[in-house]
Amino acid sequence: xxxxxxxxxxxxxxxxxxxxxxxxxxxxxxxxxxxxxxxxxxxxxxxxxxxxxxxxxxxxx
Amino acid sequence: xxxxxxxxxxxxxxxxxxxxxxxxxxxxxxxxxxxxxxxxxxxxxxxxxxxxxxxxxxxxxxxxxxxxxxxxxxxxxxxxxxxxxxxxxxxxxxxxxxxxxxxxxxxxxxxxxxxxxxxxxxxxxxxxxxxxxxxxxxxxxxxxxxxxxxxxxxxxxxxxxxxxxxxxxxxxxxxxxxxxxxxxxxxxxxxxxxxxxxx
Numbered sequence: 001x002x003x004x005x006x007x008x009x010x011x012x013x014x015x016x017x018x019x020x021x022x023x024x025x026x027x028x029x030x031x032x033x034x035x036x037x038x039x040x041x042x043x044x045x046x047x048x049x050x051x052x053x054x055x056x057x058x059x060x061x
Numbered sequence: 062x063x064x065x066x067x068x069x070x071x072x073x074x075x076x077x078x079x080x081x082x083x084x085x086x087x088x089x090x091x092x093x094x095x096x097x098x099x100x101x102x103x104x105x106x107x108x109x110x111x112x113x114x115x116x117x118x119x120x121x122x123x124x125x126x127x128x129x130x131x132x133x134x135x136x137x138x139x140x141x142x143x144x145x146x147x148x149x150x151x152x153x154x155x156x157x158x159x160x161x162x163x164x165x166x167x168x169x170x171x172x173x174x175x176x177x178x179x180x181x182x183x184x185x186x187x188x189x190x191x192x193x194x195x196x197x198x199x200x201x202x203x204x205x206x207x208x209x210x211x212x213x214x215x216x217x218x219x220x221x222x223x224x225x226x227x228x229x230x231x232x233x234x235x236x237x238x239x240x241x242x243x244x245x246x247x248x249x250x251x252x253x254x255x256x257x258x259x260x
Binding site for chain 2: 003004005006008009012013015016017035036037039040042043044046047048049050051052053054055057
């Protein structure tokens, strides 16, 4: 049984690499029952969106 | 502003360069945090730009061209820093931050979150967007160490992970560990600034 600690690391890795089928399944099963990790997954996406916005605003001289 | 420049054939003279300085400093500060280092990188960028003005063809806007030079300077800077403070080969290390126990502080012994992530109000669009970005920008400035560098290269400069590993001499697992730490620390910081203001 995966813990939040394990799954959050996989969620983070999934932002930069393709997870194996088994890993994707583990993430999906965990997220289905865990609010906290679902929120983490959303937050990680918002961090990416926000950082890119900041970078692009920076290049808009 | 860049649109109006881009819409006509771009030209760039030495006299134009200082005008780009503030925006370049702002961009550099996002990535390197220390103001003095950002100033140095921008200075080097302007010198490099001056030396290669003749090669500026106006295919891109001057801003895009200058940011391109600055990005190169930032990557070289990170590369030098990584050489001076190389990562432990174990892959678990990001210790310049003194934050080796980050995961143990954020997760209980049974692997659950010590403090569960909250629902963030959605910042994509509207007034909240500027506010969210301001909080994030402040948090990015506090994101020290190798994980801060890696995060900036990946998420602000939008380099590919493979490129970053090559530039900084990281293994793939170093990279994942560093990015995960950066995200955990950032989300915690943003949550304080972003949630507490509205609760």
